[in-house]
Amino acid sequence: MTENPRPALGVAVKRPQRTDARRNFDALLSAAREAFAEHGTGASLEDIARRAGVGIGTLYRNFPTRQDLFDSVYLGEIDELCAAAVQVADLPPWEALEAWLQRFVEYAATKRAIREELNSDSEAFRLARDAMYAAGQPLFDRAQEAGVIRTDALFDDVLRMVSGLTGAGFVDEEQRTRVLQLALDGLRPRP
Amino acid sequence: MTENPRPALGVAVKRPQRTDARRNFDALLSAAREAFAEHGTGASLEDIARRAGVGIGTLYRNFPTRQDLFDSVYLGEIDELCAAAVQVADLPPWEALEAWLQRFVEYAATKRAIREELNSDSEAFRLARDAMYAAGQPLFDRAQEAGVIRTDALFDDVLRMVSGLTGAGFVDEEQRTRVLQLALDGLRPRP
DNA sequence: ACTATAGCGGAGGGCTGCCTCCGGTACTAG
DNA sequence: CTAGTACCGGAGGCAGCCCTCCGCTATAGT
Structure with missing residues (x-):
């Protein structure tokens, strides 16, 4: 479900190489999907990282800006x-x-x-x-x-x-x- | 425009007695109207007080909760x-x-x-x-x-x-x- | 197995907003 | 004019969020 590498609409954030990293990446995406649906655009990034069971640093490494995450x-x-x-x-x-x-x-x-x-x-x-x-x-x-x-x-x-x-x-x-x-x-x- | 004392829909916050206080009250209301229109429900209360040219304390005295202000x-x-x-x-x-x-x-x-x-x-x-x-x-x-x-x-x-x-x-x-x-x-x- | 390194995570500094509290101000009644 | 008091305002404590930085860990290639 989240492992689709299709280059959606040209805007892309590249998925990491290492398997553990990919797991985190996907967890973030799905946590973000939830949080955005629930709280709208302004959902807390720290909360998203928490939901994903991941450090806030990991979130920022994968998605440098809120927009990147949102787009993804x-x-x-x-x-x-x-x-x-x-x-x-x-x-x-x-x-x-x-x-x-x-x-x-x-x-x-x-x-x-x-x-x-x-x-x-x-x-x-x-x-x-x-x-x-x-x-x-x-x-x-x-x-x-x-x-x-x-x-x-x-x-x-x-x-x-x-x-x-x-x-x-x-x-x-x-x-x-x-x-x-x-x-x-x-x-x-x-x- | 804002000095209408009609008891709207039964939910009311009482308008102060002293003339200076009434001025502040009305200023708050109109600042809040702007701010809510602009930023939605979550508009900053401190910002509203600022716009009204009034201390934050004054805002809270007149409208103890955000909801009170919103309703008014x-x-x-x-x-x-x-x-x-x-x-x-x-x-x-x-x-x-x-x-x-x-x-x-x-x-x-x-x-x-x-x-x-x-x-x-x-x-x-x-x-x-x-x-x-x-x-x-x-x-x-x-x-x-x-x-x-x-x-x-x-x-x-x-x-x-x-x-x-x-x-x-x-x-x-x-x-x-x-x-x-x-x-x-x-x-x-x-x- | 071993090592180079991609990747981790959370402490911490800065910021903004919420709300309380109380010394000071200025209106108003007399 | 004066006194009593309704009202002011912002300092300050707390909380949550943003984002960076860097010592540590786990993976992947050899």
């Missing part, structure tokens, strides 16, 4: 999300877009830090946003050309709408799905 | 928002609901702290949520009875959807309005 945790996942866009490509236009967005919300809903950062203008997240656009725009265009999305809607509108929904704190998964569908129905052409 | 800043405003629900009551059902929600988004969009807290389960914000429900539900019901809102939508869905949109970070006010309208269109009955 999330960019890979965003990458996967983008990849999911091609997996839905064989569905009908509307269903494909819907499925992808649903997956996006599902993913982001539990990641407080992602939500905080999504609207920020940090370097790495500009990349992430761009990637999301590159992945989603074709789905959107296809649906629009097929006439199942009103012509006055922009993909940017949709993405931001869905980003917002992501942080809305629903009572359960079911409501989340329901509301997303409600909102997406607003995209259909009015008769 | 926001509950009054929420109260106003609820009051706005009756002001739109003479519009047609759909337009009334739309206008009220639009106003809600407009208000909350600039208040980072509100967004953070809206989904929390803090005591005071349960009150606020309840008040919002009491204010908005009638608008919603009326629209639903008038047949301009699909029957499978719940008011809770709508409120959460709109809460979410509130934190979506749009490029400009125009986009915010547009997206909200898009999302709300999803509430209309499908032909």
